Structures are given as structure tokens and as C-alpha cells.
Amino acid sequence: MSDVLELVDVSVVRDGRALVEQVSWSVAEGERWVILGPNGAGKTTLLQVASSYLYPSTGTAAILGEKLGGVDVFELRPRIGLAGASMVDKLPRRQTVLDTVLTAAYGMTATWREQYDTSDESRARLLLDLLGMAEYTERRFGTLSEGERKRTLIARALMTDPELLLLDEPAAGLDLGGREDLVRRLGALARDPQAPAMVMVTHHVEEIPPGFTHVLMIRQGKVLAAGPLQDTLTPRNLSLCFGLPLTLERHADRWSARGLPLG
Numbered sequence: 001m002s003d004v005l006e007l008v009d010v011s012v013v014r015d016g017r018a019l020v021e022q023v024s025w026s027v028a029e030g031e032r033w034v035i036l037g038p039n040g041a042g043k044t045t046l047l048q049v050a051s052s053y054l055y056p057s058t059g060t061a062a063i064l065g066e067k068l069g070g071v072d073v074f075e076l077r078p079r080i081g082l083a084g085a086s087m088v089d090k091l092p093r094r095q096t097v098l099d100t101v102l103t104a105a106y107g108m109t110a111t112w113r114e115q116y117d118t119s120d121e122s123r124a125r126l127l128l129d130l131l132g133m134a135e136y137t138e139r140r141f142g143t144l145s146e147g148e149r150k151r152t153l154i155a156r157a158l159m160t161d162p163e164l165l166l167l168d169e170p171a172a173g174l175d176l177g178g179r180e181d182l183v184r185r186l187g188a189l190a191r192d193p194q195a196p197a198m199v200m201v202t203h204h205v206e207e208i209p210p211g212f213t214h215v216l217m218i219r220q221g222k223v224l225a226a227g228p229l230q231d232t233l234t235p236r237n238l239s240l241c242f243g244l245p246l247t248l249e250r251h252a253d254r255w256s257a258r259g260l261p262l263g
């Protein structure tokens, strides 16, 4: 099975400080990974490497079989779908939801009088439907609620039919209903054998969609544990990762964690 992502001893150093340190991690086709870790652990930095926007200071990173540094990233990037809060500021608020998704097909953020293929438009509509956004295609992106915006960004990330889908905190800021709706949709995607390899960053085990297979736990830039969810996501590892004693429960493919009572 070929590797979708292969990081070997990757460190990212800024101002003399390692934001991620000696990370070795590989993602194979068909795998769905969650990256768990506290604020400032280096999760987004790792995702920036995985999306080819950041080069490691030391170590090597290969994405979809292409080694960073030896590949034209502009050819690589359409093969990677990235949805994260950093994208929101780059997208015009007055653009319709449909155009927001469509422009991804051309590696752009805004329409500039392009003639879109009807097959592209059908795909954009199909993806918006998949994410529960069919009713919103003509709405201005800037008028969407947080949850609607997140779902639009995921549809956008899928537009190029990527081989790797990276989701940075897709459920952050959603209310309970919004979170559960998103987790269910991501769960359906995770279980689709045609769907790309997936990596999702989160702070909360409650947000791990059913069908996700692996977890990478990081703390202070270093990998604490990595492997299949059922062996790796343990109360011990979770407590070490977040730096306090935690209990962990699993019910029908969903997880929940709680701090132990004081005293």
C-alpha cells in the first residue's frame, strides 16, 4: 500500500524554538487519522507541512509520493484538499456558496469571469448536497453561519477530487446540533471506500467521527503516541497528552472524555 504521507524526523524551527520536533509519521491509503493535542501542541504546523505550505527545517516529508523540495507544489496542491479557518479570510464574502466551491476546481479563491464546465458545476452541487448545503447555493458566503461555512469549506476541499483531505478543527465553534450533524457527515465520508485518505485536527475526542481509524497524539511539538484508535486512544495517553487525569469512554464508535473529580 503506497504512502499518502510520509514524514521522517520532521522538525519545524522558528526563532530557535521547535514548533514540531522529530516527528515521524506515515499515513497509508484508506486510513482516516485524527490529530489530537492541546492548544499550541503543533497540530496546525503539522497540517501545514502535510499540505505542502510549510517546509520542514530538518527531516523529510513526502506527500502523495512526492518529496517536498523536489516537486512543483503547484502540481501537488490540487491533489490535496484543505479545509481550515485560515481559508475563510481568503474567500470573498460576497461570492455565492456555489462559486466558493467551484473556484477550487481552478485553484482560485474568486471567480474572474471564468467559464465553468457544466460537469464542474454538477460536482459542486453534488458536494454541497452531500454536506447538507443544497439550499444555500445562491447565498453569499459571508452571510453563512459558522456551521454552514465549515460545511461549505469541506465541500470546497473535496472539489478537486483530492487524494488527501486535511481538516483543521472542522467542528470548532459549532453548537451541539451542528457538531453532531458534521460528525455524522464526516463519518459517512470516512466509511466511503472511494473517499480520500483523511487527517482531521481536533481538541476533543467527542468530535472523532465514526469510521476514523488512527490517532496521532502530540504534546509540545512531539509525538506522544500514534497508531490505530482502539490501541492508542487510551485514558493514559489522553491524560499525558492534555496534562491532567482523564477518563475516557467509548460508546458505539463515539468517544467522550472527562476530567477526574478533584480530591
Ligand SMILES: Nc1ncnc2c1ncn2[C@@H]1O[C@H](COP(=O)(O)OP(=O)(O)OP(=O)(O)O)[C@@H](O)[C@H]1O
Binding pocket: 014, 015, 019, 037, 038, 039, 040, 041, 042, 043, 044, 045, 046, 203
Ligand atoms: N511563525 C511562527 N513563529 C513562531 N512561533 C510560531 C509560529 N507559528 C506558530 N508558532 C507557535 O508554534 C506553536 C504551535 O502552533 P500550532 O498552531 O501548530 O499549534 P496547534 O496545536 O495547532 O494549536 P491550537 O490548538 O491552539 O490551534 C504555538 O506555540 C505557536 O505560538
